[in-house]
Amino acid sequence: MTPAPCDLGNSKDSLKNSIINHLRFTLGAYVESASKNDWWVATCLAIRDRVMDHATKSRTLHRQSGVRRVHYLSLEYLMGRLLENNLRNSGLYESTKAALGEMGKDLDALLDCEPDMGLGNGGLGRLAACFMDSLSTVNLPAIGYGIHYEFGLFRQEFVNGKQVEHPDAWMRDGSPWKIARPSYRQTVQLYGRVVQKFDDCGHPRSEWVETKALLGLPWDIPIVGYDSHTVNVLRLWQAQADEDFNFQVFNEGSYVEALRDKAIAETVSKVLYPNDSTESGKELRLVQQYFFVACSLADIVRRFKVGYTLPWSEFPSKAAIQLNDTHPAVAIPELMRILVDLEGLPWNEAWKICQETFAYTNHTLLPEALEMWSVSLFERVLPRHLQIIYQINQLFLEGDVEAKWPGDSEKKRSLSLIEERGGKYVRMANLSVLGSHATNGVAALHTRLLCERLFADFYALYPDRFLNLTNGITFRRWLDVCNPQLSALITETIGESWKKNADLLRNLDPHADDPAFRARYAKIKRDHKVVLAKIIEDECGVTVSPDALFDVQIKRLHEYKRQHLNLLNIVTLYREILDNPNADFHPRVFIFGAKAAPGYFLAKNIIHAINAVAAKVNNDPRVGDKLKVVFLPNYRVSLAEKIIPASDLSEQISTAGKEASGTGNMKLALNGSLTIGTLDGANVEIEEEVGSENIFIFGLTVEEVTELRAKGYNPWDYYWANEKLRNTIDWISSDYFTGNAEEFQPLRRSLLDHGDPYLCLADYQSYVDAQAKVDATYKDQDKWVKMAILNTARVGKFSSDRTILQYAEKVWNLPQVPIGE
Numbered sequence: 001m002t003p004a005p006c007d008l009g010n011s012k013d014s015l016k017n018s019i020i021n022h023l024r025f026t027l028g029a030y031v032e033s034a035s036k037n038d039w040w041v042a043t044c045l046a047i048r049d050r051v052m053d054h055a056t057k058s059r060t061l062h063r064q065s066g067v068r069r070v071h072y073l074s075l076e077y078l079m080g081r082l083l084e085n086n087l088r089n090s091g092l093y094e095s096t097k098a099a100l101g102e103m104g105k106d107l108d109a110l111l112d113c114e115p116d117m118g119l120g121n122g123g124l125g126r127l128a129a130c131f132m133d134s135l136s137t138v139n140l141p142a143i144g145y146g147i148h149y150e151f152g153l154f155r156q157e158f159v160n161g162k163q164v165e166h167p168d169a170w171m172r173d174g175s176p177w178k179i180a181r182p183s184y185r186q187t188v189q190l191y192g193r194v195v196q197k198f199d200d201c202g203h204p205r206s207e208w209v210e211t212k213a214l215l216g217l218p219w220d221i222p223i224v225g226y227d228s229h230t231v232n233v234l235r236l237w238q239a240q241a242d243e244d245f246n247f248q249v250f251n252e253g254s255y256v257e258a259l260r261d262k263a264i265a266e267t268v269s270k271v272l273y274p275n276d277s278t279e280s281g282k283e284l285r286l287v288q289q290y291f292f293v294a295c296s297l298a299d300i301v302r303r304f305k306v307g308y309t310l311p312w313s314e315f316p317s318k319a320a321i322q323l324n325d326t327h328p329a330v331a332i333p334e335l336m337r338i339l340v341d342l343e344g345l346p347w348n349e350a351w352k353i354c355q356e357t358f359a360y361t362n363h364t365l366l367p368e369a370l371e372m373w374s375v376s377l378f379e380r381v382l383p384r385h386l387q388i389i390y391q392i393n394q395l396f397l398e399g400d401v402e403a404k405w406p407g408d409s410e411k412k413r414s415l416s417l418i419e420e421r422g423g424k425y426v427r428m429a430n431l432s433v434l435g436s437h438a439t440n441g442v443a444a445l446h447t448r449l450l451c452e453r454l455f456a457d458f459y460a461l462y463p464d465r466f467l468n469l470t471n472g473i474t475f476r477r478w479l480d481v482c483n484p485q486l487s488a489l490i491t492e493t494i495g496e497s498w499k500k501n502a503d504l505l506r507n508l509d510p511h512a513d514d515p516a517f518r519a520r521y522a523k524i525k526r527d528h529k530v531v532l533a534k535i536i537e538d539e540c541g542v543t544v545s546p547d548a549l550f551d552v553q554i555k556r557l558h559e560y561k562r563q564h565l566n567l568l569n570i571v572t573l574y575r576e577i578l579d580n581p582n583a584d585f586h587p588r589v590f591i592f593g594a595k596a597a598p599g600y601f602l603a604k605n606i607i608h609a610i611n612a613v614a615a616k617v618n619n620d621p622r623v624g625d626k627l628k629v630v631f632l633p634n635y636r637v638s639l640a641e642k643i644i645p646a647s648d649l650s651e652q653i654s655t656a657g658k659e660a661s662g663t664g665n666m667k668l669a670l671n672g673s674l675t676i677g678t679l680d681g682a683n684v685e686i687e688e689e690v691g692s693e694n695i696f697i698f699g700l701t702v703e704e705v706t707e708l709r710a711k712g713y714n715p716w717d718y719y720w721a722n723e724k725l726r727n728t729i730d731w732i733s734s735d736y737f738t739g740n741a742e743e744f745q746p747l748r749r750s751l752l753d754h755g756d757p758y759l760c761l762a763d764y765q766s767y768v769d770a771q772a773k774v775d776a777t778y779k780d781q782d783k784w785v786k787m788a789i790l791n792t793a794r795v796g797k798f799s800s801d802r803t804i805l806q807y808a809e810k811v812w813n814l815p816q817v818p819i820g821e
């Protein structure tokens, strides 16, 4: 007899029942005495029950219909919190709030129990999270693959103004969202050596032997789309020791030693590397990359074999694989190894399958972020993969390159998968372009620079492989969840369809001229500023007025992002206020949020400098409320959700040509924060959309930067020519701010003696002038609010639904597969 289905209805009463059942039977708690955390867990589980049914349904339908699926491979997923997002996307927010309310619990208070799932560094990881939301929302069959890090990005604290890192134990108490899938465990090989054998037909076969084994245990996290029944999963691999292997072969008679090996094996998924836009070339990182790639490919191949009895040539028609930067690029030789060594396919057939399966997204032009692995390290960890890479390279250089540029060794050097100068290195970016059918940049300018600069020779050889897919953000999390008040006002004004079709936000355009609408829009902004002011008070002990202009720079700390240019302007303003106390300057609060990579010395010096200037400015009675500077510690997704709706001005001030896209720029503009920015990354397209009268653009363009460097840039010229700039730099590097003139010498030296690599001094005056224009504009509140509304109305292009549909159409050739009730 089929058991009666449990009640998974969406009514308030069904939800109430589920929550109580989970409290009692899953958590073993009394309703009367359960902790806040128990209530949060029980609520998550009640929602998860409802979601899992759709996950199973989606998977079954995708399998039965035999459609192509996309597999998104990323070393990072910056998911943030899941409960509110899942509630709003599934339409269960109101009924759950009511259910809890009847039991005397406040849903919004419970939401704060959830630790951020911070398995990423910054934009690249957050983009992966937005893409997962969009893939489910627009009904595309997809699986995200990544690593189940025990520790996500470090927790940041300031001690005497300096950054201190602590481990982020996000899942110390488990997580109600993840489900172990032990039956899909995989085994991965590492190290060892390669031997030549012959198969039954006498064909040579390479065999990888004497390897060390590692197990991968998958954990699934359901991804709920907005107003869609598709629930895809994010599958994260946890490393485990292969106990049989270790116990029997290596550790006979040594129980304690065997367990030591187990601990070492498990370090593989222990911690996220905390570097954004830099590579460190560490063995553990390569092992992490290969571990999750090998598990994921084995999982994809398993599904291909279970579902159909198709020839291998059909593999690409079932599986698209997207490489999120080069971090998972070892998937290319891994698939070749599977096809050639394990499945016995001829090389050329295997290579064709690889190229048709893979596509590659490049996220950066920064030379220090382009992954290169030393050949000796690669050979030790993945000896067979190195052989495969050599063979790919040889066939390529002797084939397509020789055909196009006969006898041109310079071209061969530039296109080779192996860098030969200053030691031998495997170039993962070249491998990624060559082993895939599509390479895309993440904003129009970035893609142009990829084609003209980084991959110019590849572009000449294979122009059709390159395309632009400008990044996007999910408007559900970055408007509906983080700013439900504005979301409601928009829905009341233009209807609800904008949540699935962001271009409809344009219908708000005429309302910018309606004073009543403007007043409501402005009140929502001010209310968020009141909330943020309270957070600032609690976190930084600084009182700020919600009537001041909230000027926000939130992103990783990196010289190219130029938080120190922002600081130069702040110190300039400080000087001006002291020199001219009666100047008509609208009060401003400069708000920073940023983590520095733990080993990035200058980035840490910049954080310290901002905190030191903040301490002086905030306590200087001559300044009063005119200027406040706050650095909110531990910037993360859930904090971004509080800052973004409260921001008036969005700082996007990278050196032109350095920020591939940026996505914070999109989130802030959507929430009506005006951009002050350079013509870099997606800022260029934001200007196109909102109109140049609704944005503050300043600074050198990419072409001007190139020209300036070509003629020889010398920051001292700017220093001596500009008295204000000179005074500012001298003041920061004096003993005024900390009592110790040595403290910020590293910053000073970088700006002057070391040539100011990111051109802060060249852009300084233009930035200061743009900031003066911001001040003048803000004084006309009607005008400012109009501009803010037009930003909200005109950034529909930056919905990640648009980006994902473009990937589906232009790269993956994927159908949309709606899932029924």
Ligand code: 73E
Pocket: 121, 123, 124, 127, 275, 276, 277, 278, 279, 325, 363, 364, 369, 442, 471, 659, 660, 661, 662, 663, 681
């Ligand atoms: O401009 C951003 C971009 O918006 C870019 O810096 C960032 O990716 C975002 C999403 O496309 C990025 N992160 C990394 N490379 N580019 C990176 C590199 C190494 C490790 C971790 C992250």
